[in-house]
Amino acid sequence: MTVTVAVIGAGADPDTVGPEGFSMGYRHAEAIQSIDECTLVGVADIVEENAVAFADAYDLGDEAVFTDVAELVDERSPDMVTVAVPPHVHADVVIECARGGVEAIHCEKPIAATWADSRLLCQEAARFGVQLTFNHQRRFKPSWELAQELLADGAVGDIERVETYATNLYDWGTHCLDALGFFTDDVPADWVLAGLDYRTENVWFGVHNENHATVSWEYENGIHGHAFTGGPWNPLDCRHRICGSEGELRVDVTDGPGIDVRRYDGDGSTHDPEGADAIQLAMAEVVTAYRTDGTSRLAATNALNGTEIIFAAYESVRQRGRVELPLEIEDHPLETMVSEGTLTPVDTDD
Ligand SMILES: NC(=O)c1ccc[n+]([C@@H]2O[C@H](COP(=O)([O-])OP(=O)(O)OC[C@H]3O[C@@H](n4cnc5c(N)ncnc54)[C@H](O)[C@@H]3O)[C@@H](O)[C@H]2O)c1
Incomplete structure (x- = not known):
């Protein structure tokens, strides 16, 4: 079974990291590419140049570049998305993807910027039967x-x-x-x-x-x-x-x-x-849980506690x-x- 994956939130520059940004989308992409069953099929970033640079880095082609999450989900129909946007937009992005039919969502930590959003995005993922995990890769x-x-x-x-x-x-x-x-x-x-x-x-x-x-x-x-x-x-x-x-x-x-x-x-x-890179190990376990209908160690219920x-x-x-x-x-x-x-x-x- 091939798992098609899209990355939401590329980041500006994977070589410049700090409190303003780590470009975690690139770390996600590297982890996805290390998994034989996964194919990277798209990227969405509200800053178009970030999405274009990311697509160039992974040879995705122009058709894989989006500035709108809903359009990415609609046109590329990924099985799974990884979310690497700032915490205050996690809820909007996760809910958009869950409602759009994405079956597995691996979102960056912290869950969200408020307790209400944290509960809401977990609730909506559960309601739409989505496997929701958070990147507590440690x-x-x-x-x-x-x-x-x-x-x-x-x-x-x-x-x-x-x-x-x-x-x-x-x-x-x-x-x-x-x-x-x-x-x-x-x-x-x-x-x-x-x-x-x-x-x-x-x-x-x-x-x-x-x-x-x-x-x-x-x-x-x-x-x-x-x-x-x-x-x-x-x-x-x-x-x-x-x-x-x-x-x-x-x-x-x-x-x-x-x-x-x-x-x-x-x-x-x-x-x-x-051991190997924790982000890669985490991504591999999340993908396996999705493919086998299992439960990930990084499941939303654990992160909520x-x-x-x-x-x-x-x-x-x-x-x-x-x-x-x-x-x-x-x-x-x-x-x-x-x-x-x-x-x-x-x-x-x-
Ligand atoms: N797991 C870890 O160890 C770890 C380490 C660093 C950061 N993080 C987390 O990763 C997340 C992202 O951080 P980052 O450092 O990659 O940020 P970043 O600023 O480097 O990248 C975020 C990207 O998201 C884009 N974006 C913002 N709103 C968007 C939207 N609505 N739709 C699409 N794209 C949007 C931005 O344009 C930017 O390119 C945060 O939640 C952060 O806490 C996790």
Whole structure:
């Protein structure tokens, strides 16, 4: 079975990366081209020169270039699309594709720029029977993947607490919150409590991100979570720390191994797994799930759990209290607090 794939959102320049853009469409295309069953059949970008440059790079031909998503879907009828547009347009693009008959949609993280849009695009994909996945590709990073396997095999006994450190909660943190879900059986949380500092403007892909935060929550299965972001230092000496009844497992130890397991009985082990490119591994698994009617590790339901914690953390700051879930807000509280003047980050570029 051949899977025809189109990319939505090419990006301006794959060689220039930063908070303004990474041209993730090119990374998607490289991953698609590495999969024998996939054929790249089109690109859409509202900036025509971006779409044309992308089509030239992959020899797609003029007939594969679009500036309108609906026209691309209508004329090329791709089985699958990958979405690499900024977060505030994820919902519009995903819903357009779902309603247009696309059967599998692999969308970039974070899910969307508001909690309402996050729920809506997942709801519409489910309603139209679309396989919707999000590119939390770090579930395929060798150290994160092996950590999940070791934890599932009982490396630290029963998991009691999971901790993570990220540059920020929304843009980078979505990978980390997603990973903690991966380590703890992908269940929703019951409540979230958070505090943050936002004094210097920090906008990633058009969305505000705090400078420093601490977040606590409890999953439905009783496991506690803690996230630390930004600030002057990483209070963990690693990316993730998982504490269990029989020991601790640390992932991506600073200046250390990919995984360090220390058991309270005195045993321990370190691991430095190697692997291929995580974006390619993620894309291959998503395509296989589509071809075999299986379930991807990157399924929308998994992504929603971490995303709810992120938006609930910002809501906790707005409410100055603990937020009980499910989260019943519509907006992105940090964005609202900035636009209403409750938070006044300074633009240091001025
Ligand atoms: N998974 C990761 O590790 C990772 C890394 C970087 C960025 N991202 C995510 O990828 C997404 C895209 O980021 P990027 O860095 O590639 O951005 P980018 O700015 O480099 O590219 C986005 C492209 O989308 C186009 N676009 C905007 N609105 C559109 C629309 N309505 N229809 C069609 N095209 C449209 C723009 O013209 C631009 O060419 C974001 O959600 C970002 O958070 C993920």
